[in-house]
Amino acid sequence: MSPLTQAPHGFLSPTGVEIAFLLVGLVTFGAALVTVTTRQLVHAALWLVVALGGLAVEYLLLTAEFIAWVQVLIYVGSVVVLLLFGLMLTKAPIGRSPDADSGNRWVALAVAVVAAAALVWVVVDAFRTTWIDLDGAAAGSTKVTGASLFQNWVLPFEALSVLLLAALVGAIVLSRKAKAESAPPPVNGRAVTGSSPSVTGSGIHPIEQGGEHGSKLVSTRGSEQGSEQEGAR
Amino acid sequence: MNDALDVALRLLVVFVVFLTFPLIVGQTEHKVMAHMQGRLGPMYAGGFHGWAQLIADGVKFAQKEDVVPAGADRRVFQLAPAVALLPYLLVLLAIPIGPGEGAVGQVLDAGVFFVLAVMGVGVLGSLMAGWASANKFSLLGGLRTAAQLLAYELPMLLTAASVAMAAGTVSLPGIVASFHWWWLPWQITGGLVFFTAGLAELQRPPFDMPVADSEIIFGAYTEYTGLRFALFLLAEYAGIVVLCGLTTVLFLGGWHGPWGADGLGWLWTLLKTALLAFVVIWLRVTYPRLREDQLQKFSWTLLVPLSLAQIALTGIVKVVIS
Numbered sequence: 001m002s003p004l005t006q007a008p009h010g011f012l013s014p015t016g017v018e019i020a021f022l023l024v025g026l027v028t029f030g031a032a033l034v035t036v037t038t039r040q041l042v043h044a045a046l047w048l049v050v051a052l053g054g055l056a057v058e059y060l061l062l063t064a065e066f067i068a069w070v071q072v073l074i075y076v077g078s079v080v081v082l083l084l085f086g087l088m089l090t091k092a093p094i095g096r097s098p099d100a101d102s103g104n105r106w107v108a109l110a111v112a113v114v115a116a117a118a119l120v121w122v123v124v125d126a127f128r129t130t131w132i133d134l135d136g137a138a139a140g141s142t143k144v145t146g147a148s149l150f151q152n153w154v155l156p157f158e159a160l161s162v163l164l165l166a167a168l169v170g171a172i173v174l175s176r177k178a179k180a181e182s183a184p185p186p187v188n189g190r191a192v193t194g195s196s197p198s199v200t201g202s203g204i205h206p207i208e209q210g211g212e213h214g215s216k217l218v219s220t221r222g223s224e225q226g227s228e229q230e231g232a233r
Numbered sequence: 234m235n236d237a238l239d240v241a242l243r244l245l246v247v248f249v250v251f252l253t254f255p256l257i258v259g260q261t262e263h264k265v266m267a268h269m270q271g272r273l274g275p276m277y278a279g280g281f282h283g284w285a286q287l288i289a290d291g292v293k294f295a296q297k298e299d300v301v302p303a304g305a306d307r308r309v310f311q312l313a314p315a316v317a318l319l320p321y322l323l324v325l326l327a328i329p330i331g332p333g334e335g336a337v338g339q340v341l342d343a344g345v346f347f348v349l350a351v352m353g354v355g356v357l358g359s360l361m362a363g364w365a366s367a368n369k370f371s372l373l374g375g376l377r378t379a380a381q382l383l384a385y386e387l388p389m390l391l392t393a394a395s396v397a398m399a400a401g402t403v404s405l406p407g408i409v410a411s412f413h414w415w416w417l418p419w420q421i422t423g424g425l426v427f428f429t430a431g432l433a434e435l436q437r438p439p440f441d442m443p444v445a446d447s448e449i450i451f452g453a454y455t456e457y458t459g460l461r462f463a464l465f466l467l468a469e470y471a472g473i474v475v476l477c478g479l480t481t482v483l484f485l486g487g488w489h490g491p492w493g494a495d496g497l498g499w500l501w502t503l504l505k506t507a508l509l510a511f512v513v514i515w516l517r518v519t520y521p522r523l524r525e526d527q528l529q530k531f532s533w534t535l536l537v538p539l540s541l542a543q544i545a546l547t548g549i550v551k552v553v554i555s
Contacts (some may be wrong), residue, residue, distance in 0.1 A: 042309070065342045069343050069347045072351065073390075076357070078383070081382055082383065084360050094367050
């Protein structure tokens with residue numbers, strides 16, 4: 001990372017960018033705190049969007065444009081959507097969820113504090129007083145990022161992709177095993193969409209039925225005979 | 234001072250485009266659908282062929298009471314339309330309409346990623362609306378929206394990546410600048426996949442399962458009234474403009490045309506965008522709605538393999554010609 005220069009900078013005369021960086025950091029930190037403390041599950045997911053978006057802005061302020069957009073694309077666009085999907089599919093009441101707290105929260109807090117301390121220590125120790133030169137070419141442009149990723153960091157990159165592949169295979173194995181062992185478990189009445197490809201087998205679907213939406217929709221999920229009769233009622 | 238004026242002017246132009254183009258698409262949809270179905274469409278508002286119908290609709294929406302259901306999560310419910318609409322405004326900033334610095338709101342280093350990332354954020358608005366409405370049908374609509382986004386984001390990204398590979402850059406003006414006519418047959422599969430997946434992400438027919446009115450009333454937007462409802466509708470049409478503009482820029486060569494590319498480049502972009510918008514409307518009138526499982530199957534078993542094949546083809550051709 002050559003554009004990082006060791007120019008003398010003071011902490012007492014911050015520039016506009018530095019102030020913005022600090023403010024966005026505070027917002028991100030606040031949103032993250034609310035995410036883990038709020039009692040409303042879906043609100044937690046939405047605050048997570050704010051926290052992740054704040055991180056993206058921080059990347060932008062550090063001139064890492066590519067990383068920032070990927071952050072939005074992967075985390076806000078996919079991970080949070082998946083999270084919300086899971087919440088809505090299972091149980092996401094409006095208002096407080098009294099059972100949202102885990103008994104392990106003190107252990108979790110300890111682990112979080114230790115992890116944060118380790119990360120902060122590593123980052124501070126690695127960069128110390130290096131400053132990004134904002135006037136020259138962007139130090140985090142797509143070109144620079146790509147070059148450093150595939151020249152200096154190829155091994156971690158490949159290791160990560162193997163890890164992801166393993167996770168993928170694991171997910172497939174788990175889902176197939178569950179299917180083979182038992183019939184599909186009863187589904188929560190609210191959680192009805194045809195989102196799962198397994199619905200294909202059910203010979204009945206809402207368009208053919210018309211009228212009385214609610215009960216019909218419930219019936220489309222289970223692919224067994226019993227639910228089909230229930231739907232025809 | 235001059236810089237500030239320049240920025241303000243660009244923002245103003247983008248904002249005006251954002252306010253007018255979706256309305257033009259909407260009015261075109263009224264008339265095109267009507268004529269395809271053997272009727273006239275709106276004829277009275279404004280006098281000439283009902284040109285002011287959407288303005289009248291807007292006035293009507295503004296007069297309606299803004300209702301928040303008693304059981305709803307108030308803040309999330311009220312915030313959702315803004316979350317659905319604003320991303321499209323941001324995306325418009327990055328779409329180049331002609332060659333040179335002057336014809337794009339803001340040149341971004343990683344423009345492709347920016348537009349795809351921000352478009353994905355818009356869907357959060359539908360999810361928020363679906364959850365916060367405290368309505369079963371809304372929740373179903375929200376769920377379907379999420380499932381649809383997860384399925385169709387991938388082919389969109391892969392095909393966009395294919396074009397970026399072909400151009401050797403991820404900046405939108407850069408991609409159009411390196412366009413040659415023979416990219417058209419080369420990237421045609423990617424273009425079709427991108428456009429189809431984009432339609433699905435916008436929940437336009439035939440991919441409008443999340444708002445299927447015969448099953449779940451109006452999906453996530455069931456409980457909305459007045460201006461907030463209008464904002465969701467506006468988001469859909471702004472989405473059409475953005476999707477058509479993006480397809481034009483990525484796959485149809487943007488400002489390149491058989492002639493007049495120097496001075497009239499912006500006209501080519503607009504023309505191609507308008508043509509694609511017409512196709513969007515045409516598809517709505519032509520095809521019946523896909524069933525939810527068909528929709529998922531269509532993405533995972535057809536669009537994703539096609540886009541992977543397109544990437545492989547792009548890679549091979551790229552290696553051969555370089």
